[in-house]
Amino acid sequence: MSNIYLPNLARIVKTQNETYDTRTFEFELVDPKAKKEFKFKPGQFLEISALGVGEAPFGLASNPNRPETFQVTIRAVGAVTRALHAKKPGDLVGIRGPFGNGFPFDEYKGKNIIFVGGGIGLCPLRSLIEPMLDARSAFKDFLILYGARTPADQVYPGRLKEWEKMPEIRFGMTVDVGNADWKGNVGVVTTLFPKLIQTADNTVVFVCGPPIMIRFAIIELSKLGFKPENIVSTLERYMKCGVGKCGHCAIGHKYVCVDGPVFTYKEIGKLPEKS
Amino acid sequence: MDRYIIRKDDLNRWVEALARTQEVIAPTRVEKEIFFAPVQTGIDLNLLSGTAVLPYLPAKDLVLPHSENLFKFTKKGGDYEITVPEDKKTTVVLGIRSCDTSGIFWLDKFYQENFSDCYYWQRRNNLTLVTMACNQPAKNCFCVCCEGGPFLDSEQGEFDIQLVDLPDSYLVECKSSKGKALIEANSKLFAKADPSAVKTREVLEDKSRKSFPPDPTSYMSAAIRRITSNAVTPETWTELGEKCFDCGGCAFVCPCCSCFGVGYLNEGEQGCHYRFWDSCDYSGFTREVSGHNPRGEKGERFKRRFFHKLSYQYLKRDGRIGCVGCGRCITACPGEVGMPSVVERLRK
Numbered sequence: 321m322s323n324i325y326l327p328n329l330a331r332i333v334k335t336q337n338e339t340y341d342t343r344t345f346e347f348e349l350v351d352p353k354a355k356k357e358f359k360f361k362p363g364q365f366l367e368i369s370a371l372g373v374g375e376a377p378f379g380l381a382s383n384p385n386r387p388e389t390f391q392v393t394i395r396a397v398g399a400v401t402r403a404l405h406a407k408k409p410g411d412l413v414g415i416r417g418p419f420g421n422g423f424p425f426d427e428y429k430g431k432n433i434i435f436v437g438g439g440i441g442l443c444p445l446r447s448l449i450e451p452m453l454d455a456r457s458a459f460k461d462f463l464i465l466y467g468a469r470t471p472a473d474q475v476y477p478g479r480l481k482e483w484e485k486m487p488e489i490r491f492g493m494t495v496d497v498g499n500a501d502w503k504g505n506v507g508v509v510t511t512l513f514p515k516l517i518q519t520a521d522n523t524v525v526f527v528c529g530p531p532i533m534i535r536f537a538i539i540e541l542s543k544l545g546f547k548p549e550n551i552v553s554t555l556e557r558y559m560k561c562g563v564g565k566c567g568h569c570a571i572g573h574k575y576v577c578v579d580g581p582v583f584t585y586k587e588i589g590k591l592p593e594k595s
Numbered sequence: 596m597d598r599y600i601i602r603k604d605d606l607n608r609w610v611e612a613l614a615r616t617q618e619v620i621a622p623t624r625v626e627k628e629i630f631f632a633p634v635q636t637g638i639d640l641n642l643l644s645g646t647a648v649l650p651y652l653p654a655k656d657l658v659l660p661h662s663e664n665l666f667k668f669t670k671k672g673g674d675y676e677i678t679v680p681e682d683k684k685t686t687v688v689l690g691i692r693s694c695d696t697s698g699i700f701w702l703d704k705f706y707q708e709n710f711s712d713c714y715y716w717q718r719r720n721n722l723t724l725v726t727m728a729c730n731q732p733a734k735n736c737f738c739v740c741c742e743g744g745p746f747l748d749s750e751q752g753e754f755d756i757q758l759v760d761l762p763d764s765y766l767v768e769c770k771s772s773k774g775k776a777l778i779e780a781n782s783k784l785f786a787k788a789d790p791s792a793v794k795t796r797e798v799l800e801d802k803s804r805k806s807f808p809p810d811p812t813s814y815m816s817a818a819i820r821r822i823t824s825n826a827v828t829p830e831t832w833t834e835l836g837e838k839c840f841d842c843g844g845c846a847f848v849c850p851c852c853s854c855f856g857v858g859y860l861n862e863g864e865q866g867c868h869y870r871f872w873d874s875c876d877y878s879g880f881t882r883e884v885s886g887h888n889p890r891g892e893k894g895e896r897f898k899r900r901f902f903h904k905l906s907y908q909y910l911k912r913d914g915r916i917g918c919v920g921c922g923r924c925i926t927a928c929p930g931e932v933g934m935p936s937v938v939e940r941l942r943k
């Protein structure tokens with residue numbers, strides 16, 4: 321019987337600072353067999369541990385089509401995340417997973433696609449954006465909207481610039497507060513909606529970001545005619561096991577770690593507790 | 596299913612024989628309380644009679660210890676060596692009551708679905724349950740409302756061996772290979788049961804079922820419907836939550852509660868990750884690092900506990916409600932919000 325609580329060791333291949341408190345880590349599993357077998361779906365997450373300090377869930381942020389190494393973007397906020405930030409390339413961490421349902425990639429084929437990301441909320445969406453771009457012709461219109469508090473709070477700045485230039489996607493970016501160098505849009509991400517969202521028909525929209533952003537985005541999207549079943553998000557909950565056993569992440573009879581973290585707003589609306 | 600008879604004074608001989616090759620756990624009096632504890636000989640037959648006496652804690656710690664190591668690690672240069680503890684002990688629980696047996700079978704299902712939990716199963720697979728039917732329920736019992744007892748159904752019920760206290764012997768119902776092994780190794784102590792013993796069993800079960808209070812504390816169905824359809828007002832949850840002391844006692848004594856936390860230890864070059872009983876009553880159960888807490892209010896936590904136990908959503912998933920009617924939370928709760936009083940409030 322496999323042991324669901326036993327971590328695999330992974331080595332940090334490289335790190336990349338995103339903002340003052342957020343860093344992207346690229347990992348590779350140490351055991352060659354585990355490395356070969358490692359696969360994940362967009363939207364799934366890992367339980368990553370600094371052994372002896374703690375373990376926490378992090379959304380996979382890289383392209384599932386290239387699972388030899390994989391990335392997560394981690395914001396230093398507490399004991400575990402700080403211990404992870406203290407690690408350098410070559411150091412080892414514990415990895416369990418991938419866990420969670422992930423995005424049902426094939427269901428979105430033939431549809432218009434919109435991403436609405438806020439701050440670090442872009443990270444889990446990236447594991448869906450990249451494989452969709454690999455199969456770009458399977459989707460219709462492709463729009464990415466990204467908002468951050470300030471230009472310094474943007475994650476993946478290099479990749480954002482590439483997306484901005486790609487002819488096969490439409491792209492909009494904004495910051496709440498600009499600075500002297502910022503020539504782009506200023507305002508919350510919903511201010512981009514009227515300019516760039518063309519239709520709610522045959523369109524699915526992925527929303528991920530701070531709770532307040534999500535709330536306003538849902539209000540505006542509803543006004544534009546989006547139905548709850550076509551608005552998709554990922555939920556976050558305090559988690560301990562990641563495998564549906566410890567009970568911490570339960571909302572009603574759903575376990576975010578197993579039944580989620582990806583939910584449509586239709587599903588979220590049916591939960592007997594506020595999400 | 597096979598049926599035997601064992602004489603009352605042979606029960607101890609059976610225990611002695613079993614204890615030579617495995618651990619035997621039975622209800623044991625410790626000062627004023629009763630606990631499950633290892634026995635070798637001289638078991639207390641008063642605690643193994645048809646009259647229900649429940650140990651203060653259920654036997655769930657035999658499958659889900661209060662605290663257990665998930666793994667240990669030792670740092671070796673830049674590398675780690677990880678070791679997993681093993682528990683290969685075989686154990687027989689003698690005199691566990693119907694409700695607690697039902698609780699363990701309920702946990703089985705939960706610990707099997709989605710991802711199977713190997714720590715649970717290494718103990719569970721080595722555990723045999725010799726359950727004792729209750730001819731006379733105790734004051735707080737309401738298992739009859741939850742299909743937790745007082746007898747387990749000979750055909751459909753889940754147990755290894757069920758003992759029934761007949762006037763001068765025990766009827767022994769055996770339905771699993773694990774149970775069979777315990778009998779076959781000591782076959783001299785057992786005789787085939789004759790039809791009159793089975794007849795007596797039926798009479799005793801019928802009498803027991805009718806001896807619950809005429810107004811059993813829990814008629815569950817209204818509470819189930821109202822929780823399922825979210826018809827209980829937030830005010831009612833708040834009112835109930837106000838009586839809760841956040842002590843977690845109900846979860847710890849409950850045979851069906853199994854939530855756990857995970858802790859981490861680091862001492863020099865080594866350490867471990869371990870899990871321990873936790874409770875959804877605690878405000879820290881869902882508090883996130885930002886301080887945001889989706890169940891920051893007592894009423895919300897209270898709703899959570901009873902939604903898990905009584906909603907149809909869970910009933911459908913798990914095949915039964917998350918209460919076996921043992922009544923322990925009535926004893927444990929300092930705020931008088933154990934299962935029956937909550938059900939009574941909710942069905943109003």
Ligand SMILES: Cc1cc2nc3c(=O)[nH]c(=O)nc-3n(C[C@H](O)[C@H](O)[C@H](O)COP(=O)(O)OP(=O)(O)OC[C@H]3O[C@@H](n4cnc5c(N)ncnc54)[C@H](O)[C@@H]3O)c2cc1C
Binds near residue numbers: 375555
């Ligand atoms: C599905 C999912 C995906 C996530 N993806 C990312 C991501 O890509 N990048 C990122 O930076 N953060 C992510 N988070 C949040 C991240 O898990 C928390 O920031 C992290 O747990 C904080 O741990 P800490 O030890 O540093 O903080 P502490 O306050 O010291 O936390 C101690 C313990 O609390 C638990 N905990 C505290 N807050 C949370 C929380 N919000 N969610 C779950 N467990 C918590 C952890 O188990 C941790 O061991 C995600 C959370 C979830 C549920």
Ligand code: SF4
Binds near residue numbers: 852920921924933
């Ligand atoms: S909820 Fe209370 S009565 Fe029901 S099984 Fe748990 S402790 Fe026993």
Ligand code: FES
Binds near residue numbers: 565566575
């Ligand atoms: S994190 Fe343990 S049940 Fe979901």
